[in-house]
Structure formats: structure tokens, C-alpha cells
Amino acid sequence: MTGVEALKAGGLLTFAALVQVSIAEWIEVGEGHPDVVLVTLVAVALLRGPVFGAVSGFWVGLVLDTASFGTIGLTSLLLTIAGYWTGRFGELTTRASAHPLLIAVAFATVGVALGSAVLHFMLGLTVPASYLFLGVLLPTLALNMLLAYPLYGLCARIFPPRVPRIRREGVTAGV
Amino acid sequence: MLDAPVRRGEGPSSRTGRAFRARLVAAVLVLVSLGLITVYFRESSDGPLHAAQRIGVSVLMPFEVAGERVARPFRDGWAYVSDLFEAKSENDELRAELEEARDRLIAEQIAARENKRLREILGYIGGPSFPADFEPIAARVVSRPPSPYQQEVIIAAGSDAGVRKDAPVVTDDGLVGLVTEVTSNSAKVTLLTDQQSAVSSVVLESNAAGVVRHGTSASTLILDRVGKDQLVEEGNLVVTAGWRSQRFESLYPPGIPIGKVKSVGQQDVDLYKRIQVAPLVDFDSLAEVIVLRERPEARRARTRGTQQGQTTQQ
Numbered sequence: 363m364t365g366v367e368a369l370k371a372g373g374l375l376t377f378a379a380l381v382q383v384s385i386a387e388w389i390e391v392g393e394g395h396p397d398v399v400l401v402t403l404v405a406v407a408l409l410r411g412p413v414f415g416a417v418s419g420f421w422v423g424l425v426l427d428t429a430s431f432g433t434i435g436l437t438s439l440l441l442t443i444a445g446y447w448t449g450r451f452g453e454l455t456t457r458a459s460a461h462p463l464l465i466a467v468a469f470a471t472v473g474v475a476l477g478s479a480v481l482h483f484m485l486g487l488t489v490p491a492s493y494l495f496l497g498v499l500l501p502t503l504a505l506n507m508l509l510a511y512p513l514y515g516l517c518a519r520i521f522p523p524r525v526p527r528i529r530r531e532g533v534t535a536g537v
Numbered sequence: 538m539l540d541a542p543v544r545r546g547e548g549p550s551s552r553t554g555r556a557f558r559a560r561l562v563a564a565v566l567v568l569v570s571l572g573l574i575t576v577y578f579r580e581s582s583d584g585p586l587h588a589a590q591r592i593g594v595s596v597l598m599p600f601e602v603a604g605e606r607v608a609r610p611f612r613d614g615w616a617y618v619s620d621l622f623e624a625k626s627e628n629d630e631l632r633a634e635l636e637e638a639r640d641r642l643i644a645e646q647i648a649a650r651e652n653k654r655l656r657e658i659l660g661y662i663g664g665p666s667f668p669a670d671f672e673p674i675a676a677r678v679v680s681r682p683p684s685p686y687q688q689e690v691i692i693a694a695g696s697d698a699g700v701r702k703d704a705p706v707v708t709d710d711g712l713v714g715l716v717t718e719v720t721s722n723s724a725k726v727t728l729l730t731d732q733q734s735a736v737s738s739v740v741l742e743s744n745a746a747g748v749v750r751h752g753t754s755a756s757t758l759i760l761d762r763v764g765k766d767q768l769v770e771e772g773n774l775v776v777t778a779g780w781r782s783q784r785f786e787s788l789y790p791p792g793i794p795i796g797k798v799k800s801v802g803q804q805d806v807d808l809y810k811r812i813q814v815a816p817l818v819d820f821d822s823l824a825e826v827i828v829l830r831e832r833p834e835a836r837r838a839r840t841r842g843t844q845q846g847q848t849t850q851q
Contacts (some may be wrong), residue, residue, distance in 0.1 A: 399648075413558065423570070
């Protein structure tokens, strides 16, 4: 993780957080909203790996909790795990995987929603399961899937995919 | 997509080392997050994390306002189109309500005159009345509830504009909630639909008293603690009670409309009626709100009245 890339990621995710609180929260389908921050984080973590994903998730979680007067640390916890997991998924996935981005976004969306439900339950705040799954999670999942490719394209311009290193032995063996 | 997996060409020991480092970083950040949550819950609202959060909100607020301004024309356009579909039925409803309101206005004007005269005769000292004893501070909503668990909005007016903690917040339609955090240029309003909110209320028609709390979803309310012997019917109006005892006082002045009774039920095993209330405020499309600030002269008069009451009791 270079300093410049860290700054770029910090700026991009802070911008995403501001878009989330001032614009995306107003876009409502059912009771769900597009999660610009989560999709951007997934894209960044897929492009730069688990350490970058975890640190980015922690940072943007802090920004979100601050901007929305939320419980400091709660979103950081969820997004740190989401960023780390996505980064690992990106490392382990292969070219043969079909649409790994959509899979990562779907798992991250469901995981964050379930994690949030568990954490809030432990803090004494609950919502009915039917409302959470049908009203909130399903529309959010659909909206996040729609956002996945455009946001990944944008992130790939800012963080160009790294060219895989080819081992010298492999090259000479082929000659 | 993902056509360049991260450093696939590395040796196994390097990969293991990087995986360990990644796990370590994630574990440390998770522990820090858990620590932050714990400290945030344990400290008072004047604690360092809360103070840092207020500073953070003040710094981010101009950007949030800018974003909200950019998005507003698009949002208004969408709202205009969606409102067109509902305009006709709403028009019919409003005409019926207007007819009813005209009849009621005449009766209420007579009652208000009589009430004023009787208060003068008795030297009656009441609590702050809504809306006469309050001055409004209009504010734009710049951020909506971030999750189904937090029914809170951020408004673009803070202590500089005269907003104070625990100030009631309304719209033209009725009660919205309460100011629960204030910075210099913003404030957090906890909505009536939040799980932490509860408002002492009365049913206007029968004077049945209860507590309005959040319902099963983000836009429903229930009126709790209404005894089975109380008369409550569908369509009754629920307003704030604004009760006051010697030590405590409701944060909401009396008479702010909250909602209309949607359904009433009761079972033999229940202590209270089960009353669902449809809020008058559309919490899903809050764009502007009014923060109420008690007028200084009203506050002075109330303090005088309280002191007089205590002297009389002594």
C-alpha cells in the first residue's frame, strides 16, 4: 500500500460516504437504499487486496458514523470485515469464476446487513425480520448489483489492476 | 473483471506471510472498532468521542449540504412525477377534509373565546402552548436515516441558529421528533419512529392518555398504555399531552398533532388496548422541518407560575 494510493482511497471513500449520506439515502426502493460506500469498498478491496480493504473499510466506517451521528466504531467494524473478506476473495478467486464482482457485492451486502442486525440486536435495537429481509435487504441488494459494474469501472481507473508478475523460470521454460 | 488477481506469481512463503499480515491488520482494526463502540457507549455525551464526532460533523456538514443541493432538483423532479399519480385521490380527500374543517373551525373559535375568558377569571397558569409560545426555526434535512435501526435525520441548523438540545421538531403536518445532538451548524433529530422515542399523548376526542412509540416498521406508530376502559375509535386524532409534574416536564408542548388512530384492538390477556396510529408526518419524504424554540417571555411566565405554585404548596 503506497502513500499515494492510501490517500486516493481515503479521498474516494470519503467522497462516497458524502454521496451516501447526502444523495443515496434519498433514493428509496421499498425501504432499501443503494449502498454506494459498500460497493466502492468492495471494488477497491478487489483491486488492492485484504489489507487495503480492511484499512479502507475502517476509515470509511468512521467517516460514515461521524457524518450520520451514529455509534462510532459500529460501521467501522462491519466494513473492516467486509473489506478484508472481499480482498481475500479477490486474491483467491480465479479467472474461471463467473462474475466475481457481483458475487462479492452480494455476499458483502448480505453479510453487512446480517452483521448489522446482530450488532444492533446486542445493543437492544431490533426490527422485524420480514421488514429487514424483504423491505430493506432485497431492494438494497438489487440496487447494489446495479451499481457494481459502473463503480468498479470507476475504481479500476483510479486503481489500475496490477499486472501479474510472470516468473522468469516460466518464461525461459517456454522458450 | 478481476483479470489481474493480486500477485499470483509469488512463492508460497511470501503468500503465507502476506495473508498473516492481512489477518493481523484486520484483527487489530476489529479490536479498535470494538474498543471505540465500548467507549462511545460508556462515556457521557460530553465525552471525548462524542466531542470529536461533533467536530467531525461540523467539518463534513458543508459538504453534505452541497451534496444535498446538487441532488435536490433531481429529487424534487422525481417527487413531482410520483405526486402526480396520487394527486387526484388526494384532492378528493382534501376537499372532504376542508368541508369538515370549516364546520369545526366555527365551533372551535367559540370554544377558544370561552376558554380565554374562563382562564382570565380563574387566573389560570398553564404550560407553554403550541404554537403561540414558540418561535419556529426552519431547517433543511440534509441526511436521512442511515439504517433501519437509526430513525434519525441531520438538519442544517445548529446552535448558531438557536437550535437547542431537546427542542421539539415539527412540520406543518405534525410532530416529527426531538433534537438529540447539536453542533454549531447542524443537529441530529431523533424521529418519533425511532426505537428510543416515546411521547406522552392523548386522544383528542376522548382524552384517553397513553404513550406513542415506534411500531413494527419504520413508518408506523403505536399508542401504548391506554386502559381497556378508555374509549378510542378509528380516525381519532392523537396529540401530545405535554404533561407536567413537580420535578419533571414533558419535552413536548401539549396539542401537537401526532397521528390518527388506524386500528383499535384488545385481548382478554392484555392490560392495555392495542392501538395502531398512522403518523400525520410522512417520515419517508422529510425535506424541511421546523425546530420549536420557546419564546423567552413564555419561559419567564412559566417559571414565575411554577414558583408561585411551589409557594402556594408550602
